[in-house]
Amino acid sequence: MPKQPIRVELSSTKKPKPQSDQLEFGKIFTDHMFVMDYSIDKGWYDPRIIPYQAIPMDPASMVYHYGQSVFEGLKAYVSEDQKILLFRPEKNMERLNRSNDRLCIPQIDTETVLEGLNELIRIDKDWVPDAEGTSLYIRPFIISTEPYLGVAPSSTYKLIIILSPVGSYYKEGIHPVKIAVENEFVRAVKGGTGNAKTAGNYASSLKAQQVAETKGFSQVLWLDGIEKKYIEEVGSMNIFFKINGEIVTPELNGSILEGITRNSVLELLKHWEIPVTERKISIDELIEAHQSGELEEIFGTGTAAVISPVGELIYHDQPYVIQNGQTGEVSKKLYEAITGIQKGTQPDIFGWTVEVDSVVKQA
């Protein structure tokens, strides 16, 4: 697939911008969006930037009925010298194509989409917030659009990128959260779609999350769907444990999402020569480690929260306090390192950040 030229249609009006220090997560969107269509005859065609707008969709559009939908989430940050930095965007594009494969959605030309994203941010650059903890959240997604009720892959699709200036994902911020081990509901199983970033995984997770919230917990800790024994993810994040000085995270097994923050954490830990292992880890092992005083830290990793320390684990109604309910040393160090690289205040030793071309944000 050759890279395609991008058409631009600017909005004639500009929406009012929110105050940087009053941002929530994912409720406000910028003035423009990137759109590209797919048909069997043309392949992906007409990449374009147009004013942010509602899209007329036939009620028979397949996405409503058979859920072919994949997405990504990444962020842009303003650096101290007022450049706009993206964090490992090529990783998101690669994962989007892996999700596409699982959902029978045609592969995209990642260069065209990255170019479209670059251009979109250039146009909406004044929307990138710069207050502490804020960023521009980027949501690329693909949906099936053919109006047809047969159960089959759609013959037409839309890829869309929307942008949202955001504050912290969790209202509790970087403070440690309470999580509860989920015993009834299952997020995903090997042979299913757990390692694809597709809408159905999130739909399936809502019920457990709702039950957990009524009990006062922030997130659920997902166990594997087969033996209900091995730990998989926490909420919509990957999870890490520090046990007796060693960091452990569940190995990628086909039902766990291959998180980009997860990967960055692994690379940083290796660079720091902190022992880290990807392997199966059971809830029993975790409880035993807690009882012997060896469970030193728990934290989730994801684009929205970056690092989310866990202060308390609930299993069979029994609370297990972690690190006295405080943020652990490794969690803190990782959060500072990753957000530092993302915002350009720390040296980008891995070459993770990508500068949005020729943009200097006006102060």
Place this chain on the structure above:
Amino acid sequence: MPKQPIRVELSSTKKPKPQSDQLEFGKIFTDHMFVMDYSIDKGWYDPRIIPYQAIPMDPASMVYHYGQSVFEGLKAYVSEDQKILLFRPEKNMERLNRSNDRLCIPQIDTETVLEGLNELIRIDKDWVPDAEGTSLYIRPFIISTEPYLGVAPSSTYKLIIILSPVGSYYKEGIHPVKIAVENEFVRAVKGGTGNAKTAGNYASSLKAQQVAETKGFSQVLWLDGIEKKYIEEVGSMNIFFKINGEIVTPELNGSILEGITRNSVLELLKHWEIPVTERKISIDELIEAHQSGELEEIFGTGTAAVISPVGELIYHDQPYVIQNGQTGEVSKKLYEAITGIQKGTQPDIFGWTVEVDSVVKQA
């Protein structure tokens, strides 16, 4: 929830109707649709019939990202005396509310929706086809519409009913199909969403179906996601086996959809005093029954196909021919009984059909 009055806005133009004998499945839609909205303040409100039309949707609408989507499928038939009959529509409404519960979508008032469906069919009555094997396929569905990127249940929804005059679902018609046992992909697992009629289940199934088709098979036979041992469903249908004179179907276990045709088949078999059991059945038991000559019939059941006989089963690349590749006696008898009741040519001994009020179709 009290039943609500339904507003009607008729279309000023009429689309050309397709020839009854040239219908495909789910590609053509009638002149009108039923729509109802939900907000936390108002509950479900403004039930209305409006011209069939595309609906403007914000690109941040939650259904595209987190997949809160449930649906139903049922059919309307023309009887010999030109009445329009629905088949057990209250069962679909009950199941829709069970799906709603699993997907954190608010419960609907089933009376309002059934009244809306009745009125919609009354208005589009000339679209109900009457050629042999045809019917009006009815697709009620609910989607989340709040423009918000946080992973949480939406605060707004749309319920829509669209109608499509259809021919047979399977191009092969009532002829027996080839199905292949799926060993890699999993449709659903206990604790997941397998027993809800939600988009994600179908999205997840496409890949296995696509692989099966390239090998010349019509459908995949799904095994349980835990042991990969017990039979669950076939394609998007429930499945039945006749083994040594007894009919067996997998018991409802939380990951199998509670099919309405499945239920009708069970009731008919009991009425006919044919022995029938709902229980776990393993693929090994099935292969053994074939080898001892006791596997007499296999058939799928679902709204779209009604009864779909299986002529060949493929397991580990080995073909097992069923009933010499012909439609079995029980499959035939069930198909004739159910379609007979649906079309009013056989006595409705169970009270399954519901007449659309005051409609006599013009010949």
